[in-house]
Amino acid sequence: MRQYDFTTLPDRLKTNSVKWKEVQKDKDLLPLWVADMDFLTFPEMTKAFEDFAQYGVYGYSSPKESLFQSIIAWEKQEQDYLVERDALILIEGVVPAISVAVQAFSKEGEAVLINTPVYPPFARTVKMNKRKLITNSLIEINGHFEIDFAQLEKDIKENAVKIFIFCSPHNPGGRVWSSEELLKVGEICRKYGVILVSDEIHQDLALFGHKHHTINTVSDNFKDFTVLLSSATKTFNIAGTKNSFAVIENPELRQAFKERQLANNQHEISSLGLLATETAYTYGKPWLQELKTVIEENINYSLETLTKNSKIQVMKPEGTYLVWLDFSDYTDNHSALSRKIREEAKLILNDGLSYGREGKKHFRLNMAAPKEVIQEACQRLVETFA
Ligand SMILES: Cc1ncc(COP(=O)(O)O)c(C=O)c1O
Known part of the structure; x- marks a missing residue:
């Protein structure tokens, strides 16, 4: 039952x-x-919305400290990742955060790599921001997708790739990348000075005994060049409330991301998004x-x-x-x-x-x-x- x-x-x-x-x-x-x-x-989610509706005032809200703490507690409990409080940035969606990252860490004409097939907004964001789209094909082996690491390294090197937008777990193939695979991805990015934007929005939906590893726990060194993006919205079916978060441990990268976010006026979050995320991580x-x-x-x-x-x-x-x-x-x-x-x-x-x-x-x-x-x-x- x-x-x-x-x-x-x-x-x-x-x-x-x-x-x-x-x-x-x-x-x-x-x-x-x-x-x-x-x-x-x-x-509990419905109740939180009902209480909010009862209140009758729907002006701007700033995020409560308890929201940040709920994200930190969730990441610790679910991913065994102790997120630095200062490294946490709220933004209305993972897709908007990808745009901010592309704008903050590359210039027009520079190369951004994605694995294909992949969630369509990755390619769209790169192209509409006038960056050069490099596609690295996943290979289908034993009924699932794998990364062709030799080709990945070649693509990154030959195109002087600045950013790799990585989907982990992978949509549409459903791969929950192993820590060995993630280590190789991170090592290649480190070797060529690539910013690794890791979209982990599906992080809580590992199935059949598979375990998701967040990129920042695979190796401590990776924190220098990763932009981790995630959200409660996919996991708890609250995507319409529009709220997500970025974790950027490197202070310089974080500053550049925040400046771009502000330049785009993407720093304010819907009150319902704030409420929904905290409720999800607290009771979900x-x-x-x-x-x-x-x-x-x-x-x-x-x-x-x-x-x-x-x-x-x-x-x-x-x-x-x-x-x-x-x-x-x-x-x-x-x-x-x-x-x-x-x-x-x-x-x-x-x-x-x-x-x-x-x-x-x-x-x-x-x-x-x-x-x-x-x-x-x-x-x-x-x-x-x-
Ligand atoms: C890999 C991936 N990233 C991002 C999103 C959407 O993110 P958001 O609604 O926070 O912009 C989705 C939605 O399906 C997704 O599959």
């Missing part, structure tokens, strides 16, 4: 949800794309523990169902609630595949090509929904791709 409700499907059209809005036009569509969850969050752990078992069940179910009844290849994630599906056995025609998923299966999935060219014939499926929804999605896939 679970303590929390992971079976009710909330009516997300009520809040104009990005994930669900197309269902307004076509009621038969089932959306399993944007990375938020079709679960109710835990009661029991809910998170149950959530992970629900996601694991959903992943196991879809892996089994799709492997048994179709030729869709499912990359089993080690973390995150996102599953990377490979439809290569069906067609070479990505647009036809996309139409089939949308028009025949009536599913909205993330198009693999938005993650980079490696995403051809791939789509990403979101597992954070009640079991019945996942069963329905799998059934539609099996019927369409029998």
Whole structure:
């Protein structure tokens, strides 16, 4: 018996949800794309919002010291990382923080590297800030992604890369990088003077016994050149409240980041974001523990169902609630595949090509929904791709 409700499907059209809005036009569509969850969050969060609403004044708030302490306590407890209080910077989102980092630590025309396939805003941010985008392809080995370290080093060296935006755990592949892999990533960055921006927004969603290591605990030296970004928003389904944090232990880098943040007027955080983050880190752990078992069940179910009844290849994630599906056995025609998923299966999935060219014939499926929804999605896939 679970303590929390992971079976009710909330009516997300009520809040104009990005994930669900197309269902307004076509009621038969089932959306399993944007990375938020079709679960109710835990009661303490709702209560905190109710109390806030009751108060009746919604002016500017500054962050309370107890919020900073809740982040520090969470990082210590979950990642065994003692964050320096001064190193902690609040910002409204991890994606905005990536923009700030790109602007603070590189100039127009300079090279910024990402692994592909990867979360689409990485490439967009680099390109829209007029930096040179270097893509280093992940390689698929034994059913999961690995980093081609020889190629990574070559790409960094040949392009004089200034910043590496790294996704850890990895979206869309769900890799929870091992400490050996992280050590190699950090060592290469150190060797070539690269600023390592480590997006760890999925840090609390390591599954199936895998353990996430935050980059700053892999080696003490790494703190000199890392910008660690994370948030409670993905973990606790509060992404709409817009709040995240950066940890930058190197004082010079921190100063440069803060100046750029101020230049962009991105230093103020929504009062609801502040409240939601502190509430999540203070009361959310029991809910998170149950959530992970629900996601694991959903992943196991879809892996089994799709492997048994179709030729869709499912990359089993080690973390995150996102599953990377490979439809290569069906067609070479990505647009036809996309139409089939949308028009025949009536599913909205993330198009693999938005993650980079490696995403051809791939789509990403979101597992954070009640079991019945996942069963329905799998059934539609099996019927369409029998
Ligand atoms: C890797 C990664 N980074 C960042 C974000 C979004 O961050 P934020 O909403 O804090 O800007 C997501 C959302 O899916 C993500 O997967």
